[in-house]
Amino acid sequence: xxxxxxxxxxxxxxxxxxxxxxxxxxxxxxxxxxxxxxxxxxxxxxxxxxxxxxxxxxxxxxxxxxxxxxxxxxxxxxxxxxxxxxxxxxxxxxxxxxxxxxxxxxxxxxxxxxxxxxxxxxxxxxxxxxxxxxxxxxxxxxxxxxxxxxxxxxxxxxxxxxxxxxxxxxxxxxxxxxxxxxxxxxxxxxx
Amino acid sequence: xxxxxxxxxxxxxxxxxxxxxxxxxxxxxxxxxxxxxxxxxxxxxxxxxxxxxxxxxxxxxxxxxxxxxxxxxxxxxxxxxxxxxxxxxxxxxxxxxxxxxxxxxxxxxxxxxxxxxxxxxxxxxxxxxxxxxxxxxxxxxxxxxxxxxxxxxxxxxxxxxxx
Numbered sequence: 001x002x003x004x005x006x007x008x009x010x011x012x013x014x015x016x017x018x019x020x021x022x023x024x025x026x027x028x029x030x031x032x033x034x035x036x037x038x039x040x041x042x043x044x045x046x047x048x049x050x051x052x053x054x055x056x057x058x059x060x061x062x063x064x065x066x067x068x069x070x071x072x073x074x075x076x077x078x079x080x081x082x083x084x085x086x087x088x089x090x091x092x093x094x095x096x097x098x099x100x101x102x103x104x105x106x107x108x109x110x111x112x113x114x115x116x117x118x119x120x121x122x123x124x125x126x127x128x129x130x131x132x133x134x135x136x137x138x139x140x141x142x143x144x145x146x147x148x149x150x151x152x153x154x155x156x157x158x159x160x161x162x163x164x165x166x167x168x169x170x171x172x173x174x175x176x177x178x179x180x181x182x183x184x185x186x187x188x189x190x191x
Numbered sequence: 192x193x194x195x196x197x198x199x200x201x202x203x204x205x206x207x208x209x210x211x212x213x214x215x216x217x218x219x220x221x222x223x224x225x226x227x228x229x230x231x232x233x234x235x236x237x238x239x240x241x242x243x244x245x246x247x248x249x250x251x252x253x254x255x256x257x258x259x260x261x262x263x264x265x266x267x268x269x270x271x272x273x274x275x276x277x278x279x280x281x282x283x284x285x286x287x288x289x290x291x292x293x294x295x296x297x298x299x300x301x302x303x304x305x306x307x308x309x310x311x312x313x314x315x316x317x318x319x320x321x322x323x324x325x326x327x328x329x330x331x332x333x334x335x336x337x338x339x340x341x342x343x344x345x346x347x348x349x350x351x352x353x354x
Contacts, residue, residue, distance in 0.1 A: 020248075040251070044274025048244035052275075055248020055256075058232075059209065079237030083245075087234065174279040182251055 001135045002161045006097055008033055009135055010068065013142050017064040017093075018185060020053040022046070022073040024104030025163050026097060030068060031170045037184035041170045041177050047077030050084065050094060057089035057151075060185060064091050064146065071098040071112035078120065084151050085125030092151040094126070095142070099158035107160055121153040128152035192354040193323040195220035202257060203231060205330045207284060209249040210234070211242045212259030215288040217350055222259060239264035243271040246283045255337065257284040262291070262303045262347075265310060272343060273314050280341035284333045289320075289347040311345060318345035323352055 001009075003025060011019075011034045020040045021027040027041040042049045050067050057065040074080070074096050084092065096117060101107040122129040127150055132138045138156050145152040170177070180190045198221060210225050211234040225233035236242035239260045246256035260268070265287060275281060290296050291304020303310075311318050317336055319329045329346055336344035 042275070044278065045240075045244065045271045048240060048247075048271055048275065051241045051244025052248040052251070055209075055245040055250075056252045057248070058234075059249050059252035059254055077238070077241060080241060083237050083241060178251070178279040178281060185252060 001138070001156075001158060003097055003099060003103065003158050004029055004033075004164070005135060006138060006156050006158055007068065009139055010066075010095060010142060013139070013146065014038075014066065017066045017146070018053075018056060018060075018181075019066050019068060020049045020056070021068040022049040022070045024070070025167070026068050026070055027170055028167050032167060037180055037188065037190045040181045041172070043170065043174060047073050047080075049073060050080045051077065053092065053094075054080070054084050054087065054089065056185070057092040058087055061089065061091055063185065064093070065089075066093045067095060069094060069096045070103070071096060071100060071117065072102045072110045074117060075110055075112060075115070081121050081124040081126070085121075088125070088127070089151055090127070090149045093142075093145045093154070094121075094151060095154045095156060097156050097158050099160040101160045103160065103163060107162065118153065118155040121155070126151050126153040131155045131157065133157045193321075193326050193352060195353050196224050198326060198353060199224045199228065201326050201330050202284075205334050206255050207231075207257040209246065209254035209256040210259065211236050211245050211256070212286070213239050213242060213261070213264050214259070215261035215290070217261075217288040217290070217348055218259055218286065218353065221286075221353065239268040240271045243268045243275065243283070247275055247279075247281045250281050250283060257286060259286045261288045262307050263300065265307070266303060269310065269314065272316065276343050277314065277316075282337040282341045283343045284337065285316075285343050285345040287345055287347055289349045292347075292349050307347065316343055316345055318347060320347045320349070321352055
Protein backbone atom coordinates (compact mmCIF):
# COMPACT_ATOMS: atom_id res chain seq x y z
CA UNK A 1 0.00 0.00 0.00
CA UNK A 2 1.12 3.55 -0.52
CA UNK A 3 0.92 6.31 2.03
CA UNK A 4 -2.26 7.90 0.66
CA UNK A 5 -4.07 4.56 0.79
CA UNK A 6 -2.87 3.91 4.34
CA UNK A 7 -3.98 7.31 5.63
CA UNK A 8 -7.37 6.93 3.91
CA UNK A 9 -7.91 3.59 5.63
CA UNK A 10 -6.89 4.98 9.00
CA UNK A 11 -9.04 8.08 8.75
CA UNK A 12 -12.05 6.07 7.68
CA UNK A 13 -11.93 4.29 11.03
CA UNK A 14 -11.69 7.38 13.19
CA UNK A 15 -14.69 8.67 15.09
CA UNK A 16 -13.96 11.29 17.71
CA UNK A 17 -10.35 10.21 18.27
CA UNK A 18 -7.81 13.01 18.54
CA UNK A 19 -5.29 12.72 15.71
CA UNK A 20 -1.77 14.15 15.81
CA UNK A 21 -0.04 14.05 12.44
CA UNK A 22 3.70 14.21 11.77
CA UNK A 23 5.07 17.01 9.63
CA UNK A 24 5.41 16.90 5.87
CA UNK A 25 3.38 14.65 3.62
CA UNK A 26 1.56 12.92 6.47
CA UNK A 27 -0.03 16.17 7.68
CA UNK A 28 -0.79 17.28 4.13
CA UNK A 29 -2.45 13.99 3.24
CA UNK A 30 -4.52 13.93 6.42
CA UNK A 31 -5.64 17.50 5.74
CA UNK A 32 -6.58 16.66 2.13
CA UNK A 33 -8.38 13.42 3.03
CA UNK A 34 -10.44 14.54 6.02
CA UNK A 35 -9.90 17.90 7.66
CA UNK A 36 -11.46 17.10 11.07
CA UNK A 37 -11.84 19.32 14.12
CA UNK A 38 -9.90 16.66 16.04
CA UNK A 39 -6.81 16.85 13.77
CA UNK A 40 -3.65 18.53 15.00
CA UNK A 41 -1.31 19.05 12.06
CA UNK A 42 2.24 19.36 13.31
CA UNK A 43 3.89 21.57 10.70
CA UNK A 44 7.42 21.82 12.11
CA UNK A 45 9.13 20.32 15.17
CA UNK A 46 9.99 17.07 13.39
CA UNK A 47 10.09 14.07 15.69
CA UNK A 48 7.69 15.47 18.26
CA UNK A 49 4.19 14.46 17.08
CA UNK A 50 4.42 11.49 19.44
CA UNK A 51 5.52 13.67 22.37
CA UNK A 52 2.66 16.11 21.79
CA UNK A 53 0.23 13.20 21.61
CA UNK A 54 1.63 11.74 24.83
CA UNK A 55 1.17 15.07 26.60
CA UNK A 56 -2.46 15.10 25.53
CA UNK A 57 -3.08 11.43 26.32
CA UNK A 58 -1.85 11.62 29.92
CA UNK A 59 -3.85 14.75 30.60
CA UNK A 60 -7.05 13.71 28.85
CA UNK A 61 -7.40 10.02 29.72
CA UNK A 62 -11.05 10.07 28.62
CA UNK A 63 -10.03 10.78 24.99
CA UNK A 64 -8.46 8.29 22.60
CA UNK A 65 -5.35 9.76 20.98
CA UNK A 66 -3.89 8.52 17.68
CA UNK A 67 -0.44 9.44 16.35
CA UNK A 68 0.22 9.35 12.62
CA UNK A 69 4.00 9.18 12.67
CA UNK A 70 6.65 8.50 10.05
CA UNK A 71 9.82 6.43 10.18
CA UNK A 72 12.01 9.53 9.81
CA UNK A 73 10.14 11.22 12.64
CA UNK A 74 10.40 8.21 14.93
CA UNK A 75 14.09 7.60 14.25
CA UNK A 76 14.79 11.24 15.03
CA UNK A 77 13.34 10.99 18.52
CA UNK A 78 13.48 7.31 19.35
CA UNK A 79 13.61 7.95 23.09
CA UNK A 80 9.90 8.67 22.80
CA UNK A 81 9.22 4.91 22.62
CA UNK A 82 10.63 4.47 26.12
CA UNK A 83 8.91 7.64 27.27
CA UNK A 84 5.49 6.45 26.05
CA UNK A 85 5.94 2.93 27.38
CA UNK A 86 7.05 4.25 30.78
CA UNK A 87 3.91 6.37 31.16
CA UNK A 88 1.85 3.71 29.44
CA UNK A 89 -1.32 5.68 28.59
CA UNK A 90 -3.96 3.15 27.66
CA UNK A 91 -5.69 5.67 25.39
CA UNK A 92 -2.80 5.99 22.93
CA UNK A 93 -2.40 4.38 19.50
CA UNK A 94 0.94 5.04 17.81
CA UNK A 95 0.90 4.37 14.07
CA UNK A 96 4.16 4.61 12.15
CA UNK A 97 3.90 4.86 8.37
CA UNK A 98 7.24 3.39 7.39
CA UNK A 99 8.22 3.95 3.76
CA UNK A 100 11.95 3.87 4.57
CA UNK A 101 12.47 7.31 3.04
CA UNK A 102 12.22 10.99 3.84
CA UNK A 103 9.32 11.30 1.43
CA UNK A 104 8.61 15.03 1.69
CA UNK A 105 12.17 16.05 0.84
CA UNK A 106 12.64 13.80 -2.18
CA UNK A 107 12.79 10.19 -1.01
CA UNK A 108 16.25 10.15 0.53
CA UNK A 109 16.61 6.89 2.49
CA UNK A 110 16.11 6.75 6.25
CA UNK A 111 17.69 3.80 8.06
CA UNK A 112 14.43 2.04 8.91
CA UNK A 113 15.02 -0.72 6.34
CA UNK A 114 17.80 -2.00 8.60
CA UNK A 115 16.13 -1.30 11.95
CA UNK A 116 13.36 -3.32 13.50
CA UNK A 117 11.23 -0.50 14.89
CA UNK A 118 8.49 -2.86 16.05
CA UNK A 119 10.98 -4.84 18.15
CA UNK A 120 12.20 -1.65 19.78
CA UNK A 121 8.61 -0.64 20.57
CA UNK A 122 7.97 -4.09 22.00
CA UNK A 123 11.04 -4.16 24.22
CA UNK A 124 10.32 -0.59 25.32
CA UNK A 125 7.08 -1.91 26.78
CA UNK A 126 4.15 -1.04 24.50
CA UNK A 127 1.15 -3.15 25.43
CA UNK A 128 0.40 -4.21 21.89
CA UNK A 129 2.75 -4.19 18.89
CA UNK A 130 1.97 -5.14 15.30
CA UNK A 131 3.69 -4.92 11.96
CA UNK A 132 1.43 -4.79 8.91
CA UNK A 133 2.12 -4.69 5.20
CA UNK A 134 -1.30 -5.13 3.60
CA UNK A 135 -4.31 -2.83 3.59
CA UNK A 136 -6.61 -5.48 5.03
CA UNK A 137 -4.36 -6.19 8.00
CA UNK A 138 -3.86 -2.50 8.64
CA UNK A 139 -7.62 -2.17 8.85
CA UNK A 140 -8.20 -5.12 11.18
CA UNK A 141 -5.19 -4.28 13.38
CA UNK A 142 -6.27 -0.66 13.69
CA UNK A 143 -9.81 -1.66 14.68
CA UNK A 144 -8.41 -3.92 17.40
CA UNK A 145 -6.00 -1.27 18.68
CA UNK A 146 -8.67 1.42 18.82
CA UNK A 147 -10.66 -0.81 21.16
CA UNK A 148 -7.78 -2.32 23.11
CA UNK A 149 -5.93 -1.12 26.18
CA UNK A 150 -2.84 0.71 24.95
CA UNK A 151 -0.35 2.05 24.39
CA UNK A 152 -0.32 0.20 21.10
CA UNK A 153 2.10 0.46 18.23
CA UNK A 154 1.37 -0.30 14.60
CA UNK A 155 4.23 -0.32 12.14
CA UNK A 156 2.70 -0.07 8.67
CA UNK A 157 5.19 -0.82 5.93
CA UNK A 158 4.50 1.55 3.03
CA UNK A 159 5.60 1.37 -0.59
CA UNK A 160 7.48 4.58 -1.27
CA UNK A 161 6.17 6.83 -4.02
CA UNK A 162 6.60 10.47 -4.93
CA UNK A 163 4.56 13.06 -3.15
CA UNK A 164 1.65 13.88 -5.49
CA UNK A 165 2.25 17.18 -7.30
CA UNK A 166 -1.18 18.53 -6.48
CA UNK A 167 -0.94 17.79 -2.76
CA UNK A 168 -1.16 21.21 -1.13
CA UNK A 169 -0.04 22.46 2.21
CA UNK A 170 -2.36 22.72 5.19
CA UNK A 171 -4.17 26.01 4.57
CA UNK A 172 -5.13 26.75 8.19
CA UNK A 173 -2.73 28.97 10.09
CA UNK A 174 -0.96 27.31 13.03
CA UNK A 175 -3.06 29.35 15.46
CA UNK A 176 -6.25 28.22 13.69
CA UNK A 177 -5.08 24.61 13.88
CA UNK A 178 -4.47 24.95 17.60
CA UNK A 179 -7.69 26.73 18.46
CA UNK A 180 -9.86 24.38 16.45
CA UNK A 181 -8.11 21.33 17.87
CA UNK A 182 -8.55 22.58 21.43
CA UNK A 183 -12.26 23.03 20.81
CA UNK A 184 -12.23 19.49 19.40
CA UNK A 185 -10.68 18.16 22.61
CA UNK A 186 -13.56 19.74 24.45
CA UNK A 187 -16.09 18.05 22.21
CA UNK A 188 -16.99 20.86 19.81
CA UNK A 189 -17.10 20.58 16.02
CA UNK A 190 -15.72 23.27 13.71
CA UNK A 191 -15.17 23.68 9.97
CA UNK B 192 18.56 32.02 49.31
CA UNK B 193 15.18 30.85 48.11
CA UNK B 194 14.15 27.48 49.43
CA UNK B 195 13.35 24.99 46.63
CA UNK B 196 10.13 23.92 48.35
CA UNK B 197 9.02 27.53 48.58
CA UNK B 198 9.79 28.03 44.89
CA UNK B 199 7.66 25.00 44.00
CA UNK B 200 4.87 26.40 46.17
CA UNK B 201 5.06 29.72 44.30
CA UNK B 202 4.94 27.94 40.94
CA UNK B 203 1.93 25.89 41.96
CA UNK B 204 0.04 28.81 43.41
CA UNK B 205 0.67 30.71 40.16
CA UNK B 206 -1.26 27.93 38.40
CA UNK B 207 1.47 25.70 36.98
CA UNK B 208 0.04 22.22 37.11
CA UNK B 209 2.15 20.08 34.78
CA UNK B 210 5.90 19.68 35.17
CA UNK B 211 8.44 17.96 32.99
CA UNK B 212 12.08 18.40 32.12
CA UNK B 213 15.64 17.17 32.28
CA UNK B 214 17.61 17.73 35.49
CA UNK B 215 20.44 20.09 36.35
CA UNK B 216 22.26 19.93 39.70
CA UNK B 217 21.24 23.55 40.39
CA UNK B 218 17.57 22.54 40.53
CA UNK B 219 17.89 19.02 41.91
CA UNK B 220 15.91 19.91 45.05
CA UNK B 221 13.16 21.54 42.98
CA UNK B 222 12.77 18.34 40.98
CA UNK B 223 12.95 16.20 44.12
CA UNK B 224 10.25 18.30 45.68
CA UNK B 225 8.06 18.02 42.56
CA UNK B 226 8.54 14.27 42.40
CA UNK B 227 7.37 13.92 45.99
CA UNK B 228 4.38 16.20 45.43
CA UNK B 229 1.18 14.20 44.88
CA UNK B 230 -0.76 17.26 43.72
CA UNK B 231 1.14 17.80 40.44
CA UNK B 232 2.85 15.49 37.96
CA UNK B 233 6.55 15.71 37.20
CA UNK B 234 7.46 13.66 34.14
CA UNK B 235 11.18 13.03 33.62
CA UNK B 236 11.74 13.60 29.89
CA UNK B 237 14.30 11.74 27.80
CA UNK B 238 15.38 14.97 26.12
CA UNK B 239 14.52 18.65 26.31
CA UNK B 240 12.72 18.71 22.96
CA UNK B 241 10.56 15.80 24.08
CA UNK B 242 9.77 17.83 27.20
CA UNK B 243 8.70 20.69 24.93
CA UNK B 244 6.43 18.32 22.97
CA UNK B 245 4.97 16.84 26.16
CA UNK B 246 4.31 20.29 27.58
CA UNK B 247 2.68 21.40 24.32
CA UNK B 248 0.35 18.41 24.50
CA UNK B 249 -0.40 19.19 28.14
CA UNK B 250 -1.30 22.76 27.19
CA UNK B 251 -3.60 21.56 24.39
CA UNK B 252 -5.16 19.27 26.98
CA UNK B 253 -5.91 22.17 29.31
CA UNK B 254 -2.84 22.40 31.57
CA UNK B 255 -0.42 25.23 32.29
CA UNK B 256 2.93 23.52 31.82
CA UNK B 257 6.40 24.19 33.20
CA UNK B 258 9.62 22.72 31.79
CA UNK B 259 12.85 22.53 33.78
CA UNK B 260 16.20 22.23 32.06
CA UNK B 261 19.84 23.24 31.97
CA UNK B 262 20.88 25.82 29.38
CA UNK B 263 22.72 23.09 27.49
CA UNK B 264 19.27 21.64 26.83
CA UNK B 265 18.05 24.82 25.23
CA UNK B 266 20.19 23.90 22.26
CA UNK B 267 18.28 20.64 22.00
CA UNK B 268 14.90 22.29 21.96
CA UNK B 269 15.28 25.72 20.38
CA UNK B 270 14.04 24.35 17.06
CA UNK B 271 10.93 22.94 18.70
CA UNK B 272 10.25 26.20 20.54
CA UNK B 273 10.59 28.07 17.24
CA UNK B 274 8.62 25.75 14.96
CA UNK B 275 6.01 24.58 17.48
CA UNK B 276 5.40 26.91 20.43
CA UNK B 277 6.07 30.21 18.71
CA UNK B 278 4.07 29.61 15.54
CA UNK B 279 1.04 27.98 17.20
CA UNK B 280 1.25 30.25 20.24
CA UNK B 281 1.53 27.36 22.64
CA UNK B 282 2.94 28.75 25.87
CA UNK B 283 4.87 27.21 28.75
CA UNK B 284 7.20 28.29 31.51
CA UNK B 285 10.84 27.44 30.84
CA UNK B 286 12.97 27.24 33.96
CA UNK B 287 16.51 27.26 32.63
CA UNK B 288 19.59 26.96 34.80
CA UNK B 289 22.27 29.33 33.60
CA UNK B 290 25.48 27.37 33.75
CA UNK B 291 28.59 29.26 32.69
CA UNK B 292 26.99 32.68 33.06
CA UNK B 293 30.07 34.18 34.71
CA UNK B 294 32.62 32.25 32.67
CA UNK B 295 33.61 30.20 35.71
CA UNK B 296 32.08 26.80 35.07
CA UNK B 297 33.00 23.54 33.37
CA UNK B 298 34.25 23.94 29.78
CA UNK B 299 31.10 22.40 28.30
CA UNK B 300 29.10 25.36 29.63
CA UNK B 301 31.31 28.09 28.24
CA UNK B 302 29.70 28.72 24.86
CA UNK B 303 26.06 28.28 25.88
CA UNK B 304 26.71 30.26 29.06
CA UNK B 305 27.71 33.27 27.02
CA UNK B 306 25.03 32.87 24.36
CA UNK B 307 21.97 32.13 26.51
CA UNK B 308 20.20 35.54 26.63
CA UNK B 309 21.07 36.32 23.02
CA UNK B 310 19.71 32.96 21.90
CA UNK B 311 16.34 33.77 23.42
CA UNK B 312 16.48 37.35 22.11
CA UNK B 313 17.08 36.02 18.62
CA UNK B 314 13.78 34.10 18.61
CA UNK B 315 12.03 36.76 20.71
CA UNK B 316 11.37 34.64 23.75
CA UNK B 317 10.95 36.79 26.85
CA UNK B 318 12.99 35.97 29.95
CA UNK B 319 13.91 37.21 33.42
CA UNK B 320 16.56 36.20 35.88
CA UNK B 321 15.27 34.68 39.10
CA UNK B 322 16.80 36.00 42.31
CA UNK B 323 16.11 34.99 45.90
CA UNK B 324 14.08 38.17 46.27
CA UNK B 325 11.96 38.37 43.10
CA UNK B 326 10.40 34.89 42.92
CA UNK B 327 6.76 35.98 43.38
CA UNK B 328 7.07 38.85 40.96
CA UNK B 329 9.05 36.92 38.35
CA UNK B 330 6.71 33.91 38.40
CA UNK B 331 3.72 36.25 38.25
CA UNK B 332 5.26 37.91 35.21
CA UNK B 333 5.59 34.53 33.45
CA UNK B 334 1.90 33.85 34.02
CA UNK B 335 1.06 37.19 32.48
CA UNK B 336 3.18 36.49 29.38
CA UNK B 337 1.66 33.05 29.06
CA UNK B 338 -1.96 34.10 29.35
CA UNK B 339 -1.71 37.33 27.37
CA UNK B 340 0.87 36.67 24.65
CA UNK B 341 0.59 32.89 24.65
CA UNK B 342 4.31 32.38 24.14
CA UNK B 343 6.82 30.59 26.36
CA UNK B 344 8.42 32.69 29.09
CA UNK B 345 11.78 31.80 30.60
CA UNK B 346 13.30 32.20 34.04
CA UNK B 347 17.06 31.86 34.35
CA UNK B 348 18.47 30.42 37.56
CA UNK B 349 22.12 30.85 38.47
CA UNK B 350 24.10 29.04 41.12
CA UNK B 351 23.35 30.12 44.69
CA UNK B 352 19.78 31.36 44.18
CA UNK B 353 18.03 28.19 45.33
CA UNK B 354 18.77 25.99 48.29
